[in-house]
Amino acid sequence: MIEKLLHLDRRVIFVFIALAVGVPMVGGWKFDQGSNPRTTAVHKYIEDLPDRSVVLLCFDYGPASMPELQPMALAIAQHVLSRDLRLVCMTTYPDAPLLIEDTLATVVERLEKEKGIKREDGKDYVNLGYRPGLVNVILGMSADIGAVWKTDFNDRRYGDLAVTKGVRTFKDVGLVIDLASSSTPGAWVVYAHERYKVKVACGVTAVMAQDYYPYLQTHQLVGMLNGMKGAAEYEKLVGLESDASKAMGPQSCAHFLIIALVIFGNIVYAVSRRRARRQTP
């Protein structure tokens, strides 16, 4: 029996995981996420920005990381555009420009429908599109943003856009938020914050969060949204109940199951070791 449990068929575990994800999803289970000071810090920083400040939102992720990072993008974009701030989006990932388009379209439609706030492309927000080579892009932007992004995603000249009027270097940017599935926030801290003192925040997948604790401790990062939980916390702060809040039920149950499986696996392992020791003469 112990041997059977020790080598439990993986398909049994798969069924448990499917149930742990499926039941809360169908049942619409919700959990209060509380709030994390690192998430609140990002929200507060945006709240305190003067009107017409520029928030540079970088989409440094692909579709694989969308479940965790896209809700962050939607919540932050909604927060920025619900205030009288300017939102400038960019990416160094080739498959992200369309994610930006999708995010902006969703948020603008939602704001108009739910709050009656009308935001205009080119005046209040813009999608600058994709450029390869993050470090060079950051260094280039430090000299002249318009020289790096000559046109936006829709081929409009940078200098002709109302939203980027007067935005020449990092001095003209209120906050940079990097939503990342790789090490790009580190580059923003090193090359943009340390050299040009622009404030940087980030939103990362949960497995990467530990990498940025050193920057948070030294206040080189304003704050950080940590995985789906961070996105759900931000949604709560902006009064939005969207994808992340809904996904936290299934994710929490799946996490709890994994914890239970690890504990169960270790109990079975300890029992089997004790038996093996007793049987050894």
Added chain:
Amino acid sequence: MKIRVPLALTFVTALVMIAVFFTPHRLGSYVQSELSDWMAVIGGLGLVLGLISLLQRHLRKIAHRQQDWPYSFVTVASFLLMAVLGVGWGVQDESVFNWIFSNAYLPLDATMFSILAFFVASAAFRTFRARSAEAALLLTAALVVMFGRVPWGQLLFEQSPMVAEWVMSSPALGAKRAILLGVSLGGIAMSLRIILGIERSHLGGDG
């Protein structure tokens, strides 16, 4: 010649980059912008090279009816379809390209990633075991952090998020910082070796 020219190029480019990085002069800004353009051009060419290589590989597989060639056919057909749609009719909001991207590529990619949950759970059960004192310590730390991160943990033990936060911001942070410093020093040493031409393995030599 094959070795000397790339070495000289590396050395000169590195000197220019270092000079530009530490020079707050308008000329430096100009060079920076120019280099950003070069990077975009090189990135674009790299992408084309990658696509040609991908096509060659899969077309060869289809031509020789190698194992799993139907998958290669799907790859080539999808590539050509998206290329024709993107180049011919654009990639803007209401384009067919964008529709396929949003309704096929995005869900498929996210699905592939979400399958990980099943394997992580299975692997956690099988391999995450207290086989030694060190493994037991790691296991305890991991369980404490996981417990503090899920709402269930807070329901069962109210202080669990605080304990998890302490693990993350004290012992784990110390270790992380040490690794970061080690990696950075290693990176500087390796960069110097490449700039000075001591490290040549990237050129096909024996380093």
